[in-house]
Amino acid sequence: MSNHKVVKGVARLALLYTVFAFIAIVVNIGCQALMIWIYKGPFALQLSVLVGTAAGLPVKYVLEKRHIFGFESKNLAHDGRVFMLYTFMGVFTTAFFWGIEYGFHLAFQTDGMRYVGGAVGLTIGNIIKYHLDKRYVFLKETV
Incomplete structure (x- = not known):
């Protein structure tokens, strides 16, 4: 495989990885904001972080599993x-x-x-x- 193809493949992988991280961040922060909007009681911040993480993590997992690692x-x-x-x-x-x-x-x-x-x-x-x-x-x- 030529160096050009290797560099192109690495660049594509890095771009996809970055896009998927961005998508997961949007889901995470969006869910955090939604939780803060819905609930303003005790531990609202901690609950929002937990909900955001619980929403963003599986999104990133599925995207990486399929499109970065081609795993089934x-x-x-x-x-x-x-x-x-x-x-x-x-x-x-x-x-x-x-x-x-x-x-x-x-x-x-x-x-x-x-x-x-x-x-x-x-x-x-x-x-x-x-x-x-x-x-x-x-x-x-x-x-």
Whole structure:
């Protein structure tokens, strides 16, 4: 395979991965906003984050499973196990992202630099997540 085809394939993959992340973010934030609009009681913020995550995560999973990894589950139980493994990898990379964002916050003490740290953490976290999913989650012999 020529270098041009490899670069084109990597660029296509990166674009799709970015688009799918954006879609999941829109679903997540949209559901958070909807929850805050509907419920303003105790723990409204925490509940909205939980609902947003619960809505966005499966959307990203299905899009990546089909269009990034071309993975097909054996059955519903198998798909559930793969989704749990996918979710676990997301917890790990989210903790990594939060650590970098918080580290920037501690080092620079400004909102702007915390956002830079967040962007850096998200970028690195998504690259790590892709490789973890490719290596451990979306395998024919996964659980």
